[in-house]
Amino acid sequence: MIQQVENPILEIHDLTVSYDQSPVLWNVDLSLPEGKLIGILGPNGAGKSTLIKAIMGLVQASGGYVKIFNKDLEQVRNRISYVPQRESVDWNFPASVLDVVLMGTYGKLGLFKRPGKKEKELAHNCLEKVGMNAFASRQISELSGGQQQRVFIARALAQEADLYLMDEPFAGVDMATETAIFQLLQEMSKEGKTIVVVHHDIHSAMSYFEWIIMLNLHLVASGPKQEVVSEELLRKTYGGKLNLLTKVTDLIRKKEFNPLKN
Amino acid sequence: MMTIDTNAFLIIFTASLIAISCGLLGVFMMLRKMSMTGDAISHAVLPGIVIGFFISGTQRGIEVIIGAGLLGILATLIIDWLRKKAKVQLDASIGITFTLLFAIGIILINMLAYKVDLDQECVLYGEIAYLPIDLWITKSGFSMGPRITWLAILNLLLVITFIWLLFKELKLTSFDESFGIVLGIPAGAINLALMSMVSYTTVSSFEAVGAILVVALLVVPPATAFLWTKQIKSLIKLTIGIGIGISVIGYYLAFWLDSSIAGMMVSVAGFVFLTSAVLKSKKSKFKFGTQSKEEAFSS
Numbered sequence: 096m097i098q099q100v101e102n103p104i105l106e107i108h109d110l111t112v113s114y115d116q117s118p119v120l121w122n123v124d125l126s127l128p129e130g131k132l133i134g135i136l137g138p139n140g141a142g143k144s145t146l147i148k149a150i151m152g153l154v155q156a157s158g159g160y161v162k163i164f165n166k167d168l169e170q171v172r173n174r175i176s177y178v179p180q181r182e183s184v185d186w187n188f189p190a191s192v193l194d195v196v197l198m199g200t201y202g203k204l205g206l207f208k209r210p211g212k213k214e215k216e217l218a219h220n221c222l223e224k225v226g227m228n229a230f231a232s233r234q235i236s237e238l239s240g241g242q243q244q245r246v247f248i249a250r251a252l253a254q255e256a257d258l259y260l261m262d263e264p265f266a267g268v269d270m271a272t273e274t275a276i277f278q279l280l281q282e283m284s285k286e287g288k289t290i291v292v293v294h295h296d297i298h299s300a301m302s303y304f305e306w307i308i309m310l311n312l313h314l315v316a317s318g319p320k321q322e323v324v325s326e327e328l329l330r331k332t333y334g335g336k337l338n339l340l341t342k343v344t345d346l347i348r349k350k351e352f353n354p355l356k357n
Numbered sequence: 358m359m360t361i362d363t364n365a366f367l368i369i370f371t372a373s374l375i376a377i378s379c380g381l382l383g384v385f386m387m388l389r390k391m392s393m394t395g396d397a398i399s400h401a402v403l404p405g406i407v408i409g410f411f412i413s414g415t416q417r418g419i420e421v422i423i424g425a426g427l428l429g430i431l432a433t434l435i436i437d438w439l440r441k442k443a444k445v446q447l448d449a450s451i452g453i454t455f456t457l458l459f460a461i462g463i464i465l466i467n468m469l470a471y472k473v474d475l476d477q478e479c480v481l482y483g484e485i486a487y488l489p490i491d492l493w494i495t496k497s498g499f500s501m502g503p504r505i506t507w508l509a510i511l512n513l514l515l516v517i518t519f520i521w522l523l524f525k526e527l528k529l530t531s532f533d534e535s536f537g538i539v540l541g542i543p544a545g546a547i548n549l550a551l552m553s554m555v556s557y558t559t560v561s562s563f564e565a566v567g568a569i570l571v572v573a574l575l576v577v578p579p580a581t582a583f584l585w586t587k588q589i590k591s592l593i594k595l596t597i598g599i600g601i602g603i604s605v606i607g608y609y610l611a612f613w614l615d616s617s618i619a620g621m622m623v624s625v626a627g628f629v630f631l632t633s634a635v636l637k638s639k640k641s642k643f644k645f646g647t648q649s650k651e652e653a654f655s656s
Contacts, residue, residue, distance in 0.1 A: 115444075151539050172541040184533045188388060189589045198529050202540035207522055234587045254540075 096328060097125060098318035103165075104129040104258060104289050105150070110159035112142070112149050118312070119145050122159070125308065125317040132284045133291045134304035138333050141311045143293045144180065147260050151177055163258060173202055176256035178247050180263050186235050192246050193218055193231045199253030214253075221252035224279060240267040248276060259283070259290045266295075277303055297329070364489040367503055369608050371488055372622060374509035375562045376600030378516045379574035382555050384589075384596055385520075387579040388531040389548075393448065394436060395575040397455035398552060399559040399568045401432035403462025406560060411469050422560050429556020430549055432458055483567030485618045505565050512561040519554050523547060528589060566619040573623040574600070581630040584637050599629060 103126035112120040120142040127133055135143045148154045150161050152168050164171050176199075196218040197210045204210060210218075222228040225245040230238070238246065244264060251259060259280075265273050280290050284305075294300050300307065307323050309315040309332040316323040316332070386395045402425035409424030432454050439450035485505075493504040501507065520527065530537040530544045537544045559571050566574065582595035607622030614621070 148535075153535050153538060169541070172539070175539070177536065177539045179533065179535060183535065185390075187587075188532045189583070189587045189592050190528070190532060191588070194528075194589075195532070198532070198536065201525060201529055201537075201542065204525075206526065206542075209525060236587055250536075 096316045096318055096323050096325075097314060098322065099126045100128045102129070103127055104163070105291070106162040106165070107146075107150070108159050108162070110146075110149060110161065111157050112145055112154055113157050118157075120149065121313045123310075123314045124159075125314055127289065127291070127317075128306065129289050130284060130287045131289060131306045132280055132304050133289070133306040133308065134300045135291065135293045135308045135310060136295075136297060136300055136332065137310035137315075139295075141332075143295075143310055144262050146310065147177075147262050147291070147293060150260060151175070173254075174257045176251040176254040176259045178251045178259070178261040178264050181240065181243050181247060181266065186238065186243055188235065190235055191231070192222065192227060192233050192235060192238070195235055195246055196221055196231075196249045196253050199250040202254060217255070218249070218253050221249040222246075224252060225249045226275060241269055241272040244268050245272065245276070248279075257288055259288060261290065261292045263293050263295065265292075265299075273299070297333075365608065365612075367489055367506060368485055368618065369604050371503070371506045371509050371565060372485060372604035372608065372618065373601045374506070374513045375565055375571075376574050376578065376604050376622070377597050378509070378513045378558050379562065379571060380578040380596040380600045381516050381520055381593065382551070382558060383575040383579040384582075384593055385527050385531055385551060386555065386575060387583065388589075389551075392576045392580070393451050394433065394552070395555055396572045397436060397451045398429045398432050398555050399563075399571045399575070400455040400462075401458035402426075402428045402556050402559050402563075403459050403568065404428055404465055405462075405556075406563070407462055407465040407469065411465075422557060425560035426553050426556045428458065429559070430553055433549065433552040483563060483565050483570065483619055485565045488565065508561050509565070512558055516554060516558060519550070523550070527551065566622070570619045570623050573626060577623070577626040577630050578603070581626070581633050584630075584633045599626070603629065 105127040107123055107125050110120060110123040111118055119140075123146065135146065137143050145154060149156050150163070150168075161168065163175060168175075193215070197214055199221070200210050200214040200217060204214070219228055219231060222231055225248050227242065227245050227249060230242065230246075235243070235246065244267070248261070248264060251261070264276060268276070280292070284290055292304070294303070301320070301324065305320060306318065307320050308317045309323065309328055311332050311334070316328045383392070383395065386392050405424035405426070405428030406421055407424075409418060409421035412418070412424075413420040415421075435454045436447075436450045439445040439453065440447050443450075445453070488503045488505050491504050493501040493507055495501060526537070526542055526547050529540075529542065530547050534544050537547075555575070559568060562571050562574075578596045578599040579592070581599055582592050586592050586595055603622050603625045607625045608618055610616075610625065611618040611621035
């Protein structure tokens, strides 16, 4: 079930990405509405991160194109924000929490200019939103996993974008932090921001997202949660993984096929 | 007799300038986990130096610096290509690239030996002790002082300008390159610019301290400083301090033992690093008693 939308904020057309000749994404064709909280679901190795990276131009597509705000990526970089996986950097880097959040402002600053008072204020605001302002001068090597994740989200907020792409922002984060981050994302989507989140926990995804993309090398589904969450589509996405499949079936049975009831 | 005469001052001053230039670039090379790429570049520039030398006929020509710069960038590109496209391990691709380019450089020196007066020993080891007698004489016959000192001053000024202008970009791309790309920062160009600066610094310094010892100055002071601080600004300051310190101590030790100054500088640097490493491990031992660090935290 793939639902296309009118005036999409993000349009992906026939996107194919391959590493070393073996495709990791096949003909993905979807469009996303504005102002929604969107989850990308799929098993390990389904190409979820690759999809985000292809949208951001970090991996080369071997076919198809991506349009954001109906424009090419280069023209709208300032309106897109990106949260990479926490493990993608070395946290032993000599920088403070504030330094890292300030990096979010570099895009709008441009070459050679230094962040000033205005940027610092913005960075503190963003840290406040993720509850990390007390740690502003802390060295990043001294943070816990959940705190690192919140710093990355604050950095993305400092980009002041309209479209947010987040790669597993809830990985290795405790329940309290997850809830807090999710609330923040909900507020942002209410303000009209579009947030696309790669997520691996089916259970919480059901309560978090309004729009769900299911991916397993091919695009399995993309649409409003009520319409795409069905046993058949979940089976298609996670197919073959028996253990998980029973869990999914249990989950659906408990909810009588209606994830919204919970 | 150990007094500060003009020659001693000039040698220490020049050595410090070179150590600071290398250290400043070395900090970013280390943070990018590319310290050994610096090693590769410092050897790979050899064929560029020889060709530049052959074209200009003099060791002082701008062609030498351009030749070396081009070869340095070429080495970076080959390493990158081997790693990304041919899927060779980073350490293997560094090893392959610089030994190959270096060997070509040696063959070129031998082939052109009758045409160019370029001494392999000079390129490899350098001799800073001869610095006071190698003077920059202007056309009107006026002596401006040692040529290599002027080269080192120019080099340091350019390195400082480079880092000052691109500090923000260097910091970001060293920490999280793909985020930099997402922001639209030309990460590839910044990387190549840094590599070019390393190549240029290598050429500019090789007469004084030699290509091999430049590597030590690129790697050891930043690595030592990183043991003591986790802030980028104090990391840079400490690296500068260590650079000056090893120049002074290295000179006087070499004077005392009648040995190679550059060799002594790097030995002192190595000693300072080892002492720091031992002190650091001792410090955590004092703090946590007989428990390891993790146990102390979890209990």
